[in-house]
Amino acid sequence: MKFASFAALLAGCVVLVAAQDNSIAAVEAAFRNAKIPGDLHINFRPTELLEVTFPQASGSSITLHAGVQLPRNATVGPPTFAVRGLTNAPRGQKFVVAAVDPDAPTPQTPTSAQIRHFLGGDFTLGQSTGGGTRELVSNTPPVSGFLQPTPPAGSDAHRYVFLLFRQPAGFDNQTTVTPATSIANFNISAFAQEVGLGNPLAGSFMLVAPDPSA
Ligand SMILES: *[C@@H]1O[C@H](CO)[C@@H](O)[C@H](O)[C@H]1NC(C)=O
Ligand SMILES: *[C@@H]1O[C@H](CO)[C@@H](O)[C@H](O)[C@H]1NC(C)=O
Ligand SMILES: *[C@@H]1O[C@H](CO)[C@@H](O)[C@H](O)[C@H]1NC(C)=O
16 A cells, blocks of 8 residues: 555656656767667667657656656557657658667566567658657558557566667568567667668657556
């Protein structure tokens, strides 16, 4: 009982501090401090801000602040994406969004990592949401639809990393990863090399611990 109310209080605090990012340098530092570039074997030198927003059953939606911890029940999704920057992206430029968990089943022994939590292409710049931010919209079914975080009971919180890439020509025809490919033991860096995604333009991440009721 005491624990449950404390957890609820904690969850409330976490949501209160979950404001979007305003600094590319701060996002880059958060990735570095969380050891994400090394663990994902990516060169993370972001030039834009990626906004990842989770709709909520009640109350306002939550836009990630890189490294924020969210209660699992706030991460049902699917999230929506927006990008701040890219003011001179060529007309018709498409983008790929990927989300991976490098901590499965546990951060200490990530034997099934990475788990692919989302992979979709054909995102284009849509409506402006103010402050130089444009929605990223795609009508193409994702290769891997969004999978809600489900860290197993007893695990520490996992990192869930979202990355934005410029889409190379021919991406729609890539067969390296299809909806039939296992979501486990994915390697975003190897995939990026194979299909020519280059380095990520932007990213964000959240921490999610096992559901207290699990
Ligand atoms: C998530 O669970 C907490 C208690 O663990 C509860 O206070 C909160 O309302 C729940 N949020 C949602 C979106 O269901
Ligand atoms: C993808 O494949 C289709 C036919 O399967 C072809 O019409 C199209 O030109 C290809 N697109 C690219 C970008 O290679
Ligand atoms: C993932 O791919 C990179 C190459 O891009 C490689 O250096 C790394 O060892 C791979 N990781 C795993 C776990 O296979």
